[in-house]
Amino acid sequence: MGSDRLLPVRPDGGGSAPSEPPPGYLGPDEDRILVLTLKDVQKGLAAQGYVADDRLAMALHLAQQLGRPLLLEGPAGVGKTDVAKAVAAWRDTRLIRLQCYEGLDASHAIYEWNYQRQLLAIRASEAQGGVAEAQLFSDEFLLKRPLLEAISETKPPVLLIDEIDRADEEFEAYLLEILSDFQITIPELGTVQARVRPVVILTANGTRDLSDALRRRCLYSFLDYPSRETEQAILRARLPEIEGILARQIIGVVQALRQEDLEKKPGIAEMLDWAAALSGLGVNDLAKSREDVQATLVCLLKTAADYNAAPPEVMDRLIGKVA
Amino acid sequence: MxxxxxxxxxxxxxxxxxxxxxxxxxxxxxxxxxxxxxxxxxxxxxxxxxxxxxxxxxxxxxxxxxxxxxxxxxxxxxxxxxxxxxxxxxxxxxxxxxxxxxxxxxxxxxxxxxxxxxxxxxxxxxxxxxxxxxxxxxxxxxxxxxxxxxxxxxxxxMDEETLKQAETAALALARAFRDRRSRRRKQALRGAALDMRRIQRASLARGGEPLDLYRRARPPRPMRIVALCDVSGSMTVYSRVFLAFLKGLIGSGIEADAYLFHTRLMRVTYALRDHDTLRAAGRLSLMAEGFGGGTDISGSLERFLSGYGARALNGRTVVLILSDGYCSSDPQELGDVLARIRRKARRIVWLNPLKGWKDYQPIAAAMQAAEPYLDAHLPANTLDALAALEPQFQKL
Structure with a gap:
């Protein structure tokens, strides 16, 4: 955490200073040392056990090549957050996560001064004749929150802004500067410009309309529940020990359950939980272990109404269809 | 190729x-x-x-x-x-x-x-x-x-005169809600006090001097209206009244959210908030393109619930549904989805233009399925009828 991590442009140098990039900043192209192709993206994610369909892979590819944020929308539990984790693991870089919530403000998302340390420094230096103001407002006393942290990294990190629609609209507006210019203005220090562009991934559930200004700055992709083939590939990648017939039955039942009228449809994470539970119980064939199936449904159905909507008869029907 | x-x-x-x-x-x-x-x-x-x-x-x-x-x-x-x-x-x-x-x-x-x-x-x-x-x-x-x-x-x-009448009606309704809110605010004001914890925290930045004084007050908890308006074919003759009514509701100063539905659902709050009536109308008609054939009340409500509903509904929300209840989907589904809305919202009020008719009986299967979940099923076929709703709303 040395001061070389931040390259502030001091606003005291007249009007032209803030617009000049700081020394050492080679422009947003610097992080594109190796030019990736679409195939690389798919292969890289597959190596992390993340199965991305063509559209998502293309969106991720462009997000990295063009240096623009990617907005992912879709129902809960389709792997929006996991995309970011997989990308970070694949690129072998840091994942910086900002979980949004109502009331999230700049001091929690961007930076805050470490008041206690500043006070301590003042008290400690009183004997030596005081401390200079410039020293107090230096990198040493700056608490970096996720957004500033992402911007001051030297290796492009993955910045995940999760569930942006939970944050207030004011915060969304605050994000605009960061997402379009990758810079943050700290009044006491000046403007901090990103040395390398982070890969920014935003997720939203559609509980609130996002502003057009934000959408305009982002690439967009919609993640839906996966197709049967994709979901089978996901199960194979995550839980390779599950055998062919059981895997087919699990996917069949989950896909059929999503067609039912449920309050909370089971997502991919639920499917994987269920599969792990079944394999942990040593189930080989759903049709032959009906009690286990009924007992493990808690992994799939998360509300009482849904649980009641899938009595043994319904499950018999679903399993009968896929068996 | x-x-x-x-x-x-x-x-x-x-x-x-x-x-x-x-x-x-x-x-x-x-x-x-x-x-x-x-x-x-x-x-x-x-x-x-x-x-x-x-x-x-x-x-x-x-x-x-x-x-x-x-x-x-x-x-x-x-x-x-x-x-x-x-x-x-x-x-x-x-x-x-x-x-x-x-x-x-x-x-x-x-x-x-x-x-x-x-x-x-x-x-x-x-x-x-x-x-x-x-x-x-x-x-x-x-x-x-x-x-x-x-x-x-x-x-x-949406000519000027209709709009003005509808706005008056909507304002009267909004007042009915506001009266409820004012009782709440009185209670909240009493609790105003200094927030010692935050003052202490902020004083660190000032060298231990409590210069910034923060206070505690109970947050205002205004009632909120979510209006879902049916704009299907069977509602054609009433939609003039209802659209104007929605516009009045949005402009009335209370927290209100408006949606139109047909076979699809869309949010029109922003379009209606436009001060320029004609421009608002223009935006609405642009948005309305893409609506199709029949009415799918339960499907639209379902989409509302799984999307906007998560944020729009809370324990202080009154859901207004403006529809005649003629619906192509399964009435049972309508009952189910209303039951789910009821769990999240405070009240459900169904404004039915047909109920203004003499000898109206809720014969439509959808209405029969819906009735048990409604807090009120009120007539609304003209502006006068809407204006007359005010005392009813006060009772809710």
Missing amino acids: QVTRFPARALGLADRMSGFIAHLRLNGMKMGALDAGRALAALSEVDATDANQARQAMCAVLTGDAEDWRRFDELFDAYWFNAGAQRSGTAKNKHARVQSAKPMIWQSSTQAEDKPRSGSEQVTTTPDCGEREGEGVDGKLIATRTPNLSRRDLREL
């Missing part, structure tokens, strides 16, 4: 791309000045000779929300693959859907509307309506005339 035909004046890829952007804009997607450049930049990063890659790349760059994302394929095909007979099938369907999808309420007289309608039907039979637009053949003329018509209709729908 298929060769795309372009107007002779199209010079190169950039020209064609700006044509594509214009095509998307014409179809209601929001395109900025930079988008053509962005799309080209994206193409340079992928194998642009592969149609599939080009399609996916442009989709990621040009779309902004789920709705655009879903229909991008059709628009892409319509523009880039319009010459092939193979593609004309999908293009035709899409076109026919958009054309006929205009809800009847945007039309003042069905006779006047019939002519351009049949005209548009003819257009759909020509396979390459998309491409020739630029050359000023029939396709373009029809395509632009229709939205103009629908816009004009709605302006007639």
Whole structure:
């Protein structure tokens, strides 16, 4: 955490200073040392056990090549957050996560001064004749929150802004500067410009309309529940020990359950939980272990109404269809 | 496989791309000045000779929300693959859907509307309506005339006088709600006190001197109205009143959220918040394109609940449903979805224009299924009836 991590442009140098990039900043192209192709993206994610369909892979590819944020929308539990984790693991870089919530403000998302340390420094230096103001407002006393942290990294990190629609609209507006210019203005220090562009991934559930200004700055992709083939590939990648017939039955039942009228449809994470539970119980064939199936449904159905909507008869029907 | 035909004046890829952007804009997607450049930049990063890659790349760059994302394929095909007979099938369907999808309420007289309608039907039979637009053949003329018509209709729908009456009615209703809120606020004000914890925290920044004084107050908890208005064919005659009513509700100063539904659901709060009545009407009619055939009340409510509902509903929300209850979907589903809304919201009020009729009985199966979940089922066929609701609302 040395001061070389931040390259502030001091606003005291007249009007032209803030617009000049700081020394050492080679422009947003610097992080594109190796030019990736679409195939690389798919292969890289597959190596992390993340199965991305063509559209998502293309969106991720462009997000990295063009240096623009990617907005992912879709129902809960389709792997929006996991995309970011997989990308970070694949690129072998840091994942910086900002979980949004109502009331999230700049001091929690961007930076805050470490008041206690500043006070301590003042008290400690009183004997030596005081401390200079410039020293107090230096990198040493700056608490970096996720957004500033992402911007001051030297290796492009993955910045995940999760569930942006939970944050207030004011915060969304605050994000605009960061997402379009990758810079943050700290009044006491000046403007901090990103040395390398982070890969920014935003997720939203559609509980609130996002502003057009934000959408305009982002690439967009919609993640839906996966197709049967994709979901089978996901199960194979995550839980390779599950055998062919059981895997087919699990996917069949989950896909059929999503067609039912449920309050909370089971997502991919639920499917994987269920599969792990079944394999942990040593189930080989759903049709032959009906009690286990009924007992493990808690992994799939998360509300009482849904649980009641899938009595043994319904499950018999679903399993009968896929068996 | 298929060769795309372009107007002779199209010079190169950039020209064609700006044509594509214009095509998307014409179809209601929001395109900025930079988008053509962005799309080209994206193409340079992928194998642009592969149609599939080009399609996916442009989709990621040009779309902004789920709705655009879903229909991008059709628009892409319509523009880039319009010459092939193979593609004309999908293009035709899409076109026919958009054309006929205009809800009847945007039309003042069905006779006047019939002519351009049949005209548009003819257009759909020509396979390459998309491409020739630029050359000023029939396709373009029809395509632009229709939205103009629908816009004009709605302006007639919402003339000044009706609007004023509806606003008065809505304001009266809002007052009924506000009275409830004022009792709450009184209670909250009593608790105002210094927030010692925060003062202490802030004092650290001031060297231990409590300079910034923060206070505690109970937050205002205003009642909120969520209005869902049915704009299907059977509601045509009432929609004039209801749209004006919604506008009044949104403008009344209480927290209100408005949605229109038909077979689809859409949020119109922003469009209605526009102070310029005519412009609001224009925006509404633009948004209304794409509505289709019957009514799917339970499906629309379901979509509301799984999407906006998570944020829009809370324990202080009154849900107003303005509909006649004629519904093509399973009445049982309507009951279920209302039960779920009821769990999240405070009250459900159904305003039914049919209930204003003499000897009305809730015979429609949907209404029978819905009744047990309603806190009130009130008549609302005219502005007077709406205005008369005020005492009823005070009781809720």
